[in-house]
Amino acid sequence: MKKENSVPTMKDVAKEAGVALGTVSKVVNGLPVGESYRIRVEEAIEKLNYQVNSYAQGLKANKTYTVALLIPNMQNPFFAMLAYHINLSLLKRKYRMLLCSTDFDAALEQEYVTMVQQNKVDGIIGLTYNPNLVIEENTPFVAIDRSISPQIPCVACDNFAGGQLAAEKLADLGCKKVAFLRIGSSLTNEPNKRKAGFENGCLSRGLSYEMKILDDGAPLEEFEKFLTEHIYDGRLSFDGIFCVTDNLAFSILKMLRRLHQNVPEDVQVIGFDGIRLFGDQDYICSTIVQPVPEIAEMCVELLLQENMTVKPPLVCLPVTYAYGRTTSETE
Amino acid sequence: MKKENSVPTMKDVAKEAGVALGTVSKVVNGLPVGESYRIRVEEAIEKLNYQVNSYAQGLKANKTYTVALLIPNMQNPFFAMLAYHINLSLLKRKYRMLLCSTDFDAALEQEYVTMVQQNKVDGIIGLTYNPNLVIEENTPFVAIDRSISPQIPCVACDNFAGGQLAAEKLADLGCKKVAFLRIGSSLTNEPNKRKAGFENGCLSRGLSYEMKILDDGAPLEEFEKFLTEHIYDGRLSFDGIFCVTDNLAFSILKMLRRLHQNVPEDVQVIGFDGIRLFGDQDYICSTIVQPVPEIAEMCVELLLQENMTVKPPLVCLPVTYAYGRTTSETE
DNA sequence: AAAGAAAAATGAAACGTTACATGAAATTAT
DNA sequence: ATAATTTCATGTAACGTTTCATTTTTCTTT
Numbered sequence: 001m002k003k004e005n006s007v008p009t010m011k012d013v014a015k016e017a018g019v020a021l022g023t024v025s026k027v028v029n030g031l032p033v034g035e036s037y038r039i040r041v042e043e044a045i046e047k048l049n050y051q052v053n054s055y056a057q058g059l060k061a062n063k064t065y066t067v068a069l070l071i072p073n074m075q076n077p078f079f080a081m082l083a084y085h086i087n088l089s090l091l092k093r094k095y096r097m098l099l100c101s102t103d104f105d106a107a108l109e110q111e112y113v114t115m116v117q118q119n120k121v122d123g124i125i126g127l128t129y130n131p132n133l134v135i136e137e138n139t140p141f142v143a144i145d146r147s148i149s150p151q152i153p154c155v156a157c158d159n160f161a162g163g164q165l166a167a168e169k170l171a172d173l174g175c176k177k178v179a180f181l182r183i184g185s186s187l188t189n190e191p192n193k194r195k196a197g198f199e200n201g202c203l204s205r206g207l208s209y210e211m212k213i214l215d216d217g218a219p220l221e222e223f224e225k226f227l228t229e230h231i232y233d234g235r236l237s238f239d240g241i242f243c244v245t246d247n248l249a250f251s252i253l254k255m256l257r258r259l260h261q262n263v264p265e266d267v268q269v270i271g272f273d274g275i276r277l278f279g280d281q282d283y284i285c286s287t288i289v290q291p292v293p294e295i296a297e298m299c300v301e302l303l304l305q306e307n308m309t310v311k312p313p314l315v316c317l318p319v320t321y322a323y324g325r326t327t328s329e330t331e
Numbered sequence: 332m333k334k335e336n337s338v339p340t341m342k343d344v345a346k347e348a349g350v351a352l353g354t355v356s357k358v359v360n361g362l363p364v365g366e367s368y369r370i371r372v373e374e375a376i377e378k379l380n381y382q383v384n385s386y387a388q389g390l391k392a393n394k395t396y397t398v399a400l401l402i403p404n405m406q407n408p409f410f411a412m413l414a415y416h417i418n419l420s421l422l423k424r425k426y427r428m429l430l431c432s433t434d435f436d437a438a439l440e441q442e443y444v445t446m447v448q449q450n451k452v453d454g455i456i457g458l459t460y461n462p463n464l465v466i467e468e469n470t471p472f473v474a475i476d477r478s479i480s481p482q483i484p485c486v487a488c489d490n491f492a493g494g495q496l497a498a499e500k501l502a503d504l505g506c507k508k509v510a511f512l513r514i515g516s517s518l519t520n521e522p523n524k525r526k527a528g529f530e531n532g533c534l535s536r537g538l539s540y541e542m543k544i545l546d547d548g549a550p551l552e553e554f555e556k557f558l559t560e561h562i563y564d565g566r567l568s569f570d571g572i573f574c575v576t577d578n579l580a581f582s583i584l585k586m587l588r589r590l591h592q593n594v595p596e597d598v599q600v601i602g603f604d605g606i607r608l609f610g611d612q613d614y615i616c617s618t619i620v621q622p623v624p625e626i627a628e629m630c631v632e633l634l635l636q637e638n639m640t641v642k643p644p645l646v647c648l649p650v651t652y653a654y655g656r657t658t659s660e661t662e
Numbered sequence: 663a664a665a666g667a668a669a670a671a672t673g674a675a676a677c678g679t680t681a682c683a684t685g686a687a688a689t690t691a692t
Numbered sequence: 693a694t695a696a697t698t699t700c701a702t703g704t705a706a707c708g709t710t711t712c713a714t715t716t717t718t719c720t721t722t
Binding site for chain 1: 700704713
């Protein structure tokens with residue numbers, strides 16, 4: 001005897017409607033079925049409050065309509081923004097998002113990838129700097145900001161152009177001597193190009209520049225030391241600073257306040273990423289804005305596009321500049 | 332004939348190891364099995380790179396080790412913080428998190444709940460203000476900040492005490508006349524108590540207070556109008572403001588800047604939630620801090636605890652105060 | 663050493679779906 | 693009116709697990 005409180009299955013619906021199992025399946029999947037049958041089945045579905053079991057579907061079809069998103073930390077507003085837009089893009093296509101926040105923990109990342117493979121997600125979108133992540137051949141994977149292997153497409157903003165743009169903006173704002181600050185050697189591959197782009201921009205605009213690059217895990221105080229060393233008679237010898245991320249810019253702004261340097265009067269600061277608090281308020285600093293909605297859409301498209309013979313190894317999307325109270329207003 | 336590139340199954344492992352299907356299952360699930368068998372099976376698993384198909388498991392067991400988290404918008408740092416900690420708590424128990432960002436869209440929320448029920452997630456943790464969300468009886472649900480029904484446990488911080496604490500802090504800081512600002516009638520139920528707590532605190536500390544409460548969707552400019560109306564000779568008649576959320580506080584701070592009121596010299600501002608940028612930097616304003624890790628842990632525990640005969644309808648967790656540059660430093 | 667008890671491996675059945683080969687009914691053509 | 697053709701419902705076999713009744717092996721006991 002059937003348990004009272006058990007969830008109704010297609011079989012129950014078929015019995016209720018006096019119809020074969022396959023007919024119910026067709027109705028559920030919108031396949032052509034005789035009018036009278038369809039109505040009867042729909043009524044039975046309504047009556048029993050039937051809902052398909054997508055695990056059975058997944059078992060059959062080997063398809064789950066679920067995509068895993070691997071990000072270091074969703075408390076970072078940039079990653080949150082990414083997750084938000086990827087969620088939207090997936091939703092448009094009726095896909096669900098499994099969120100995996102890895103906290104830069106390599107073991108955890110690997111565990112997640114495996115977990116996610118076991119779960120037979122349809123694919124993974126991953127922002128990970130972990131160099132020895134093992135990704136199974138058969139797992140569709142799209143990387144953000146990092147070229148993992150030639151077979152795995154990488155989506156990123158045009159980091160080189162972003163670096164250039166930062167230099168040009170600082171030049172436009174009248175800066176003469178600028179600095180580039182970066183932390184994290186782990187900012188490998190794509191975001192790395194921000195430095196090269198910035199150098200290129202400085203050279204072409206005749207800006208003198210200096211760089212301070214810290215290893216991953218180094219204490220941020222090193223930057224404060226660097227800044228202090230460049231203060232003569234209470235004045236910073238730079239009039240412009242480009243920080244590799246808004247996150248870093250935010251920390252640098254605090255240091256400048258401690259060092260009694262006014263932003264943007266004494267020194268202009270530009271970050272990178274385009275972070276806004278709560279997603280809709282002002283930019284937390286002047287910044288090179290990543291086209292996050294487009295990046296998200298591109299990732300999802302590349303991941304789910306099946307009839308694509310050759311996947312592009314690297315997709316670069318254009319950046320823009322946005323004002324955020326850490327540079328002098330221009331227009 | 333078996334397809335070359337197909338994913339190996341237990342059957343393949345069994346054949347490879349020269350062992351029965353059930354034996355492989357036991358090894359995979361860590362059930363007692365003869366030593367020699369176990370080794371042979373493990374070798375076969377290794378060789379074929381076998382991974383269990385959790386959709387088949389889910390079909391069998393009606394258990395998925397997946398929990399859905401329903402939040403309005405993960406770009407709100409408070410929700411991001413919640414998601415982060417719930418993810419951690421779930422991970423500890425080997426559960427995955429399906430993240431559903433609903434953007435306050437009622438239809439989307441309902442769609443998600445249904446989607447998620449189809450997918451047979453083991454449960455839902457939901458922060459939703461949607462009053463007519465339909466939740467199936469058989470879906471384990473834990474609500475955050477809102478009492479949905481007596482059967483559904485609600486986890487929240489002690490909002491009343493938080494309101495009181497805000498009033499007390501303002502009194503301690505020497506405020507005489509304070510204001511409470513809130514937007515969103517949709518801040519129903521639990522967060523609502525912040526107002527009552529604040530009133531109570533003001534009364535017991537002899538603070539005179541005023542309230543400005545806007546409906547959901549009202550333009551924030553109404554607050555600016557309110558503030559402007561309380562400026563006499565360029566000075567705001569309040570010396571303390573308690574905002575119902577850090578999000579609102581952030582907007583109010585911008586207005587105060589526009590109105591040339593200095594924070595905290597002219598007026599002290601306290602928010603609610605305990606938001607920090609990037610999860611680890613300074614609080615964006617002085618704030619009543621929600622115990623988010625504890626809230627997360629409690630939600631997960633309540634959701635997954637099976638042998639709990641009676642679930643508590645409401646769990647309140649203690650709040651604390653944190654300094655964040657919008658009140659005068661006290662000690 | 664043989665029989666009985668305990669332990670452990672076996673393999674079929676079931677979970678809820680989809681797909682496909684089969685067969686029945688309805689339609690068209692002669 | 694009958695045969696040929698099309699249309700469409702039917703029901704069984706998979707998908708990859710877990711479970712459990714069964715059989716086989718191993719260990720005790722006398």
